[in-house]
Amino acid sequence: MAERKARADALRNREAVLTAADELFARSASPRSVSMDDIAAAAGVGKGTLFRRFGDRTGLIREVFEARIEPLRHAVEEGPAPLGPSAAPRDRVPALLDALLRFKLDHRHLSLALEESGSGSPYEGASYAWWHNVLRETLQRLPHPPEAAGRAGAAEADEESGSVEKDADGCTTPDPRAGVLDRAADCDFTAHALLAATRADLVEYLVDQEGMTPHRIRAQLATYVSRVLSEDQAT
Amino acid sequence: MAERKARADALRNREAVLTAADELFARSASPRSVSMDDIAAAAGVGKGTLFRRFGDRTGLIREVFEARIEPLRHAVEEGPAPLGPSAAPRDRVPALLDALLRFKLDHRHLSLALEESGSGSPYEGASYAWWHNVLRETLQRLPHPPEAAGRAGAAEADEESGSVEKDADGCTTPDPRAGVLDRAADCDFTAHALLAATRADLVEYLVDQEGMTPHRIRAQLATYVSRVLSEDQAT
DNA sequence: GACTATACGGACCGCCGGTCCGTTTCGTAA
DNA sequence: TTACGAAACGGACCGGCGGTCCGTATAGTC
Structure with missing residues (x-):
């Protein structure tokens, strides 16, 4: 050797x-x-x-986390139907998020430790990048481009927010339509936003302070996710 | 006196x-x-x-934050149209989130300090509770109940995640339909999920690491929000 | 001008993440 | 089996931080 x-x-x-x-x-x-x-x-x-x-401390926590989440990652990368790559995007997105949520429920404290691991935000860790990537790509493979959903809504929302006007920052001209038509960017942000709904401290709070059961949280997330994916609801 | x-x-x-x-x-x-x-x-x-x-440190940060966000809070509580209580829920929800996002963009570091203020998660602070409450109530006043959106998707997601199966926790029977029909709970969770999309560390990451402009982030969030509120899209 | 409640400030404490270096142990090869 | 060097070990040690304590200074009152 x-x-x-x-x-x-x-x-x-x-x-x-x-x-x-x-x-x-x-x-x-x-x-x-x-x-x-x-x-x-x-x-x-x-x-x-x-x-x-x-x-350092962060490195240790990351390795513990990686070790624990490895089976799930494996299932996503080369596992069967709902989680694996062979699944239809429409099914896979909720499956991914539910699986991640379950993991965070089962390993609440570890996930929490990872997220508040001092140096650097959780977003800089390899694990987050990986999840974001998988979710982003899966979203992008969705049949009906989701962008169409919020044309008028988006424009409206933004105009309004522009008029909010509190402190005179450099952001005076509210024309955020830029990027709205960019499918890739849209999926990118949606992935971030969906992952944010599974943040460990939120989960912790819902369980410990609000007294929600894991079941209930998963149900709520599932409902929420399906609403984000909507558009076929009119089918 | x-x-x-x-x-x-x-x-x-x-x-x-x-x-x-x-x-x-x-x-x-x-x-x-x-x-x-x-x-x-x-x-x-x-x-x-x-x-x-x-x-303590957390107390100090909270007071600084409160002082800075007070004008916005005021605008929400008794201000005019898009942010104030008189606005139509359908318009107010995006306005609230955009205003909050703008604040976090303008006071990135302060918001970040608040969120990672050591003792207790950000969710235990009065400020979060307040925002969650306003958003929750506004969501609940929305015309079309959003609950109808996600029947099949939710059930599916759960079955799938069950098959992932990593450690034998107490959550073996995936029947998360419980609570799906509860409008109040639904709005409660949706409020959490939407607020999560404006988390300071995410914003920080998008600006500093991904190089997104504030404009673009606001546009993306607006699109995302409008998609969550969907259902009238088929109108 | 004296008196008291209140606020002040910085020396001090315990703890923690991280480093350093003398010591021990593993694996190898004679 | 023994000798040897590389690698790993471990705990004393360090700088800094959040938080406390108490002797001192001062604003307000009579």
Whole structure:
């Protein structure tokens, strides 16, 4: 092999840290209450080890997250019908979002930890980029271009907002029609907006503060998604 | 007025702190790089003063935010047509969201600071609750109930996600139709989902990383909103 | 001008993320 | 089996931050 050792203990420790971190996050009320020292201690590992292998706190959280979400990612990339690439876009979009939501419900604290992982917004992480990409492409393959839905509405909305006028910023001429006809940009933004509806802190809030059941949240999201995809409703 | 002094200097300091904090957040790349010491120094005030008047970092950020968004809140509560209570719901919803988006574009860093203000999610703040409430009520006054839109889609999505199956959670029977017919709950969730599309970190990402112009973002959001409100499209 | 309630400010504390470096261990090859 | 070097280890250590505490200064009152 000649590509150096790989050191068994390094692997073992890596695994131990991943497991320990996952458990600690799952148990704790807030990700903030889990310190790196806690994780190191729980994993039976020195702090230095932890930072050498994962770089920083964000790196560690990302790796734990990746490890946990890998099966789902696999199912999306090469799995069967509703989630996999073979599914009809019209079915796949809701399936993707529901699957992601389920994951966030099942791994609420871990997802929360990832989203508020200090350095850089969640949007800079590889995971978000991946989901956004899949969703964007699937949206783009939808039969009826969704853009047609909101011609008048969009224009109207914007004119109105222009008249809102609060502080004199540089945005005086409200003619945001630019881009409305751009299908690709439209799907791009829609993907962002749909993913935003599954944000971990929102999910956390709905469950813990509003007392909504996972079931209910999923039902609401499904309804919402289908409304966004609409247009065939008049069929 | 016999209700004690009020001490002029206290008021003056309070104002100084608010101003200094606002400026520092606006200037800095990340809210995290603005420490309480920085703010105290910039305001020409002792750290103790700062904490006595605002409780903690989150409290300070909230007050700065409230102060800045007050005019908009006022416009929504008792202003004229598109934003005010007199507007037709169909027009008011896009107007509200566009106004909020504009605010977040104009006060990106402050909004970001508020959202990641450590203790408690942004959803626990009074400001979010207020916006959610206004939006929810306005949605509920919409002419055509939006619920009808997503029957089949929802059920399907759930069956599919069930088959994903990662860890054996307690959510085995996917029958999320429960709640779909509840108009109030529907508007409640829709309000959350729409507000999520204006999250400060998303806006920040779209502007800084994707290089989108404020105009374009507003146009995209307007399109998106109009699609969510759809149903009259078949008119 | 004296008196008191209130506000002030900065030294101080505990904690945390991250670093450093002397020590240990793994894997290899003689 | 032993010797050796690379790689990993671990915990003392550091700078900085949010937050507290208390002796001091001052605005307002009589």
